Amino acid sequence: EVQLVESGGGLVQPGGSLRLSCAASGFTFASYGINWVRQAPGKGLEWVSGIGGRGDSPKSADFVKGRFTISRDNSKNTVYLQMTSLRAEDTAIYYCAKEGKYSSLFDIWGQGTMVTVSS
Amino acid sequence: SFVLTQPPSVSVAPGQTATLTCGGNNIGSRSVHWYQQKPGQAPVLVIYYGSDRPSGIPERFSGSKSGNTATLTISRVEAGDEADFYCQVWDPTSDHPWVFGGGTKLTVL
Numbered sequence: 001e002v003q004l005v006e007s008g009g010g011l012v013q014p015g016g017s018l019r020l021s022c023a024a025s026g027f028t029f030a031s032y033g034i035n036w037v038r039q040a041p042g043k044g045l046e047w048v049s050g051i052g053g054r055g056d057s058p059k060s061a062d063f064v065k066g067r068f069t070i071s072r073d074n075s076k077n078t079v080y081l082q083m084t085s086l087r088a089e090d091t092a093i094y095y096c097a098k099e100g101k102y103s104s105l106f107d108i109w110g111q112g113t114m115v116t117v118s119s
Numbered sequence: 120s121f122v123l124t125q126p127p128s129v130s131v132a133p134g135q136t137a138t139l140t141c142g143g144n145n146i147g148s149r150s151v152h153w154y155q156q157k158p159g160q161a162p163v164l165v166i167y168y169g170s171d172r173p174s175g176i177p178e179r180f181s182g183s184k185s186g187n188t189a190t191l192t193i194s195r196v197e198a199g200d201e202a203d204f205y206c207q208v209w210d211p212t213s214d215h216p217w218v219f220g221g222g223t224k225l226t227v228l
Contacts, residue, residue, distance in 0.1 A: 035217065037217075044203075044219060044221045045205050046219065047215065047216075047219065095162070103209065105207070105209070106162075109163070112161055
């Protein structure tokens with residue numbers, strides 16, 4: 001079964017850091033890009049960051065550039081999102097999502113991990 | 120980056136047809152994908168490349184696009200179809216390649 005499982009969310013103070021993990025199984029991990037998409041409470045989906053199958057072409061949305069870093073370890077079938085200088089507006093469910101064969105869509109999503117930034 | 124516009128809400132009676140729209144500049148020339156998100160769950164891909172259905176998605180779900188509008192049509196709507204629906208496009212030349220619409224809440228009356 002193709003599966004993505006996120007972990008690492010929690011409560012953190014403004015200015016703090018967290019590292020999210022996305023563990024994959026059931027497919028050839030290194031052949032697919034993985035992305036992070038977030039959803040603030042009661043709001044819509046928002047693309048955050050993505051990385052190619054070989055760790056190439058990392059991209060991030062402007063609102064997280066310089067604060068969030070995406071990386072992957074293909075030996076562990078895991079993608080990471082290192083989040084620093086967290087702000088209240090970063091509070092959201094963070095989903096990891098697998099790109100499809102031609103990258104343009106997300107065909108598999110994890111269940112999400114909640115990040116709450118609050119003092 | 121590219122902007123996608125969706126109506127916040129659509130209501131339909133059971134058994135009727137729901138039409139959800141997604142507007143964007145010349146969206147008809149782009150790859151458009153649709154996701155369904157039920158309360159408390161992760162999104163699920165329901166239509167890709169404008170009109171294709173992943174395995175397991177009922178034939179009642181269909182998609183089309185033309186000009187500046189993409190459309191998701193749900194025929195013979197059921198109570199279980201109630202959810203938020205998001206359209207999404209991909210612009211590989213952009214620093215923000217994956218763009219979502221604001222979402223439409225489908226209410227089954």
